[in-house]
Amino acid sequence: METLLLSHLKELTTAPGVSGYEHHVRDLIRAAWTPLTDEPHTDRLGSLWAIKHGTGAKPRPRIMLAAHMDAIGLMVSQVEGEFLRVVPIGGIDARVMPGQLVTVHGREDLPGVVAEPPAFLLPKANREGVVPLSELLVDTGLPADTLRVSGLVKAGDVISFAQSPVELQNELLAAKSLDNRASVAALTVCLETLKSRPPVWDVIAVATVQEEVGLQGARASAFALHPDLAVAVDVTHGSGPASKEYADKTFPLGGGPVLGLGPNIHPGLHAALKAAADRAEMPYTVEPMPAHSGTDAYAIQIARAGIPTMVVSIPLRNMHTPVEVLSLKDVARVGRLLAEFIAGLSADFMNTLTLD
Amino acid sequence: MAKKPVRKAAPKPRRPAARLAPQRAKAPARDQRPQLQPLVRPPKATASEMDLLRELCNAIAVSGDEGAVRRIVLDAIRDHVDEVRVDALGNVLAVKRSKRSSQRTPRLLVAAHMDEVGFMLTGHESDGSLRFELVGGVEERTLLGKPVLVGPKRLPGVIGAAPVHLLKDDRRNAVTKVSQMRIDIGVDSADAAKRWVKMGERGGFTTEFAVVGPSLRGKALDNRLGCATLIELLRAPAVYDFDLHAAFTVQEEVGLRGARVVAYAVDPACAFVLDCTPARDLPSSDDRENTQYNSRLGLGPAIYISDKGMISNDRLVRYLQQTADAAGLPYQFRQPGGGGTDAGAIHLAREGVPTVSVSVPGRYPHSPVMLARTEDWRNTVKLMRLALENWTPQVLKR
Numbered sequence: 090m091e092t093l094l095l096s097h098l099k100e101l102t103t104a105p106g107v108s109g110y111e112h113h114v115r116d117l118i119r120a121a122w123t124p125l126t127d128e129p130h131t132d133r134l135g136s137l138w139a140i141k142h143g144t145g146a147k148p149r150p151r152i153m154l155a156a157h158m159d160a161i162g163l164m165v166s167q168v169e170g171e172f173l174r175v176v177p178i179g180g181i182d183a184r185v186m187p188g189q190l191v192t193v194h195g196r197e198d199l200p201g202v203v204a205e206p207p208a209f210l211l212p213k214a215n216r217e218g219v220v221p222l223s224e225l226l227v228d229t230g231l232p233a234d235t236l237r238v239s240g241l242v243k244a245g246d247v248i249s250f251a252q253s254p255v256e257l258q259n260e261l262l263a264a265k266s267l268d269n270r271a272s273v274a275a276l277t278v279c280l281e282t283l284k285s286r287p288p289v290w291d292v293i294a295v296a297t298v299q300e301e302v303g304l305q306g307a308r309a310s311a312f313a314l315h316p317d318l319a320v321a322v323d324v325t326h327g328s329g330p331a332s333k334e335y336a337d338k339t340f341p342l343g344g345g346p347v348l349g350l351g352p353n354i355h356p357g358l359h360a361a362l363k364a365a366a367d368r369a370e371m372p373y374t375v376e377p378m379p380a381h382s383g384t385d386a387y388a389i390q391i392a393r394a395g396i397p398t399m400v401v402s403i404p405l406r407n408m409h410t411p412v413e414v415l416s417l418k419d420v421a422r423v424g425r426l427l428a429e430f431i432a433g434l435s436a437d438f439m440n441t442l443t444l445d
Numbered sequence: 446m447a448k449k450p451v452r453k454a455a456p457k458p459r460r461p462a463a464r465l466a467p468q469r470a471k472a473p474a475r476d477q478r479p480q481l482q483p484l485v486r487p488p489k490a491t492a493s494e495m496d497l498l499r500e501l502c503n504a505i506a507v508s509g510d511e512g513a514v515r516r517i518v519l520d521a522i523r524d525h526v527d528e529v530r531v532d533a534l535g536n537v538l539a540v541k542r543s544k545r546s547s548q549r550t551p552r553l554l555v556a557a558h559m560d561e562v563g564f565m566l567t568g569h570e571s572d573g574s575l576r577f578e579l580v581g582g583v584e585e586r587t588l589l590g591k592p593v594l595v596g597p598k599r600l601p602g603v604i605g606a607a608p609v610h611l612l613k614d615d616r617r618n619a620v621t622k623v624s625q626m627r628i629d630i631g632v633d634s635a636d637a638a639k640r641w642v643k644m645g646e647r648g649g650f651t652t653e654f655a656v657v658g659p660s661l662r663g664k665a666l667d668n669r670l671g672c673a674t675l676i677e678l679l680r681a682p683a684v685y686d687f688d689l690h691a692a693f694t695v696q697e698e699v700g701l702r703g704a705r706v707v708a709y710a711v712d713p714a715c716a717f718v719l720d721c722t723p724a725r726d727l728p729s730s731d732d733r734e735n736t737q738y739n740s741r742l743g744l745g746p747a748i749y750i751s752d753k754g755m756i757s758n759d760r761l762v763r764y765l766q767q768t769a770d771a772a773g774l775p776y777q778f779r780q781p782g783g784g785g786t787d788a789g790a791i792h793l794a795r796e797g798v799p800t801v802s803v804s805v806p807g808r809y810p811h812s813p814v815m816l817a818r819t820e821d822w823r824n825t826v827k828l829m830r831l832a833l834e835n836w837t838p839q840v841l842k843r
Binding site for chain 1: 570573584589590592601604607609610611617618619626627630632637651652658659660725727730731733737742808809812813
């Protein structure tokens, strides 16, 4: 299981899938989910739905599991001689950019390097402190005429990170785009577990698009699917050596699923997930989310007439860097927790769900 | 990790294997434009030459811990030199003797440093992470969010960063100091970490060498390009009228320390230093002319005239220039200014040594990933081959 999960995660994180350009990773997810579900479908914005029909009598209640498959990246704004100027797609951290390996998705995929120009080439205001992304360049190692004359790269071409996954000790994995491919993998684990525990409810696993640029995919999918319940699965900040001073906003790696609590979360659903974790004898922590959960749940909750929504997270270090780190155990546990919760859903669960 | 270098005769030169996908978008109307005929066809590296460079670049040899590269060098040159030894500091000293070698035979020194910048582990935190200090002039702003390899077993780790989501605005713009960074190998206690790595062990970058179209991409091209060039000079069949002393030096990045003792030991008539010099040939964002580029990619070997450490010997500069001109090889003069090479130590050895440096220009030195042009490297090899083949004591006459 763990080795399968590791190779699944490595494959998912290696695939490009910058917000709005998720087709590579979508193909991989469709391949993984097709044998586990009844009807994979790609919606108008590009989100992938995989429906597993329940055993209950029709009309069956349905639960939506949303994990965004898009990743942060860059976009070419200008070709300047041998170099590319870029703009961010999603929350790029300029501090970690110089020296990163990237892939420029031009007319063909080109390896590139993010370069910080020497100080004397920067405007005076940017010579101290972190150099903003607008002053950084991407270098493909190709001469200017190759880039321009053959139209190999144009403004609007997408750039993804290219750092390879690295296995650390203690079953930790470091990779780019674990935000949020880790949650996609957790949904795979959930669907696999449900094979032997067929649920009463319809389960719709959704790999959403464009979360990093405003939760667009989740909003459209939630409207279209109109689920009775929804769980957004995402990553949250993991405690670690770089985040010591944020102890109250980080959660331990290997500490199990992190259960969100706040206005974005239905309290009854929160309690039900807790109960499921207890049934599975699984450790978990609780994450206070005073306002915006920062996940697809924020869009899903207010779809149509409103949907009871929950956030389950995987603790992740160094979020939005190409060396995001998580524990494989937490990924597997989130998958099993969701399966435990779903397998326990009775046909009349909605009648028992209360706010108080 | 390190596979044995190929010792067989080099196969017929062909294009490097890992070039860009062949179905490049059709070059529009190329034949309708005037074709520029290069003076000489850009020389290509053979597969075995490229494999050797790959092996050299992927090895980690932080200053003072050059063993991994030293082993590759020794294996690569052993069968091609008359003598080889490793000195007290770890320099590799090899000699290719003249046919009529005697005490009076002039000795030529060609040096290339083996070491690279990196870090040394300096302490264990209770959470299992590792403190470190820099060895050599690492570009500190390129460290955050990078994977690294630590210790002789090349244990993977990462230099993490607090997530940008949690940072206040002023912190987002604050450069993280090395003293604040930690290497995370995945363990959660100091005791667990000590089982894997010890204080004093070195760490380096992970970027795998790759041929990217016309360019070379990898860590430590500074100065594995020089090492690879020097190995080729030793493997060349030529026999000279002088004794060729090749030195693969240690500790260049921390103060040219290996080169100093090498120059004393060899006491050469003159010296050539092979290195990799920064190409800062990037555009400015406000259309100012870049007047401090130092060197430029694609313009050929960079010949030094002066740097922070020395003024090159004028006769050797002229000799290299004439050699390149006669052969139609491209070359450029590195802009005079800061920086330096082993030449700074060698030219002051004993009663002084006429010395010049020749570098392959490389972008982003002392960072996790560098870029250089295959063509510049091959032209450097060619220039140095010719410079050795044609060298006579007359070169040094005033």
